[in-house]
Amino acid sequence: MIIATWNINSIRQRLDHLTGYLRDIGPDVLCLQEIKCQDKDFPLQAIEDCGYSAAVHGQKTFNGVAILSKTPLEDVQAGLPGDDSDEQARYLEASVRAGERMVRVASIYLPNGNPPDTDKYAYKLAWMDRLIAHASGLLRQEQIFVLAGDYNVIPEDRDARNPEEWAGDALHLPKTLAQFARLKNLGLTDALRASTDDGGLYTFWDYQAGAWQKNNGIRIDHHLLSPQAADRLVSVIIDKQMRAAEKPSDHVPIRVVLDL
DNA sequence: ATGTCGCATTCCATGCGA
Numbered sequence: 001m002i003i004a005t006w007n008i009n010s011i012r013q014r015l016d017h018l019t020g021y022l023r024d025i026g027p028d029v030l031c032l033q034e035i036k037c038q039d040k041d042f043p044l045q046a047i048e049d050c051g052y053s054a055a056v057h058g059q060k061t062f063n064g065v066a067i068l069s070k071t072p073l074e075d076v077q078a079g080l081p082g083d084d085s086d087e088q089a090r091y092l093e094a095s096v097r098a099g100e101r102m103v104r105v106a107s108i109y110l111p112n113g114n115p116p117d118t119d120k121y122a123y124k125l126a127w128m129d130r131l132i133a134h135a136s137g138l139l140r141q142e143q144i145f146v147l148a149g150d151y152n153v154i155p156e157d158r159d160a161r162n163p164e165e166w167a168g169d170a171l172h173l174p175k176t177l178a179q180f181a182r183l184k185n186l187g188l189t190d191a192l193r194a195s196t197d198d199g200g201l202y203t204f205w206d207y208q209a210g211a212w213q214k215n216n217g218i219r220i221d222h223h224l225l226s227p228q229a230a231d232r233l234v235s236v237i238i239d240k241q242m243r244a245a246e247k248p249s250d251h252v253p254i255r256v257v258l259d260l
Numbered sequence: 261a262t263g264t265c266g267c268a269t270t271c272c273a274t275g276c277g278a
Binding site: 009010012013034036060061062112114120152206207208209210211247250 | 263264276277
């Protein structure tokens with residue numbers, strides 16, 4: 001089973017890229033972030049025409065997440081528990097059948113948090129607290145699950161071309177890394193890091209200042225695997241070629257292959 | 261390099277978020 005994640009930076013601006021990816025790569029599941037549309041504006045028909053069903057948790061203008069699947073999505077849960085006043089659409093979870101067993105998948109758009117001296121950063125850290133609490137509950141069920149998405153976290157210096165540029169940034173501050181470590185220390189596996197120790201593997205290149213041309217990238221899109229999923233990890237592939245397309249997203253898709 | 265995008269507004273220019 002192939003489970004991919006992609007911050008698409010507006011699904012309506014990138015619909016041709018998306019349908020091309022579904023047809024060319026054909027992941028079983030694709031988690032999307034920053035769809036930037038309300039549910040009523042989600043291009044469901046074009047996705048169904050590619051042979052996928054979809055669960056959507058959208059909002060006007062910003063954020064918005066979705067999960068696409070070749071098979072039906074069950075037990076869909078929109079929103080990250082822990083704060084009923086949070087109106088930002090950043091979390092969606094659903095189950096998909098894989099032969100005899102079910103796999104729980106979440107599409108995550110973790111807050112950016114910049115600038116760090118504002119309530120945006122406090123929101124990021126609090127959101128990570130809620131994710132840790134929720135993941136802890138999922139782990140107690142001892143099932144196969146994958147938390148995939150844009151974490152807005154650069155885990156280590158080797159995950160940035162120029163780590164010194166990110167020293168004071170919300171994506172790489174010590175408190176951010178401590179929260180990410182707490183999450184992983186629950187017993188989750190960073191799929192890419194389970195497959196290679198190589199640095200220089202990036203999933204995001206800024207639109208500005210020729211970041212792509214200079215390969216000034218960062219790795220911020222991750223799959224965190226439950227132990228039952230990590231046991232079945234085969235490979236991880238970053239679809240870097242997507243960043244070279246016309247009018248690309250600033251993020252590229254990344255996919256894991258699980259032997260279920 | 262204040263360097264680029266995408267969205268929305270009372271709207272053809274600007275502010276916000278990334």
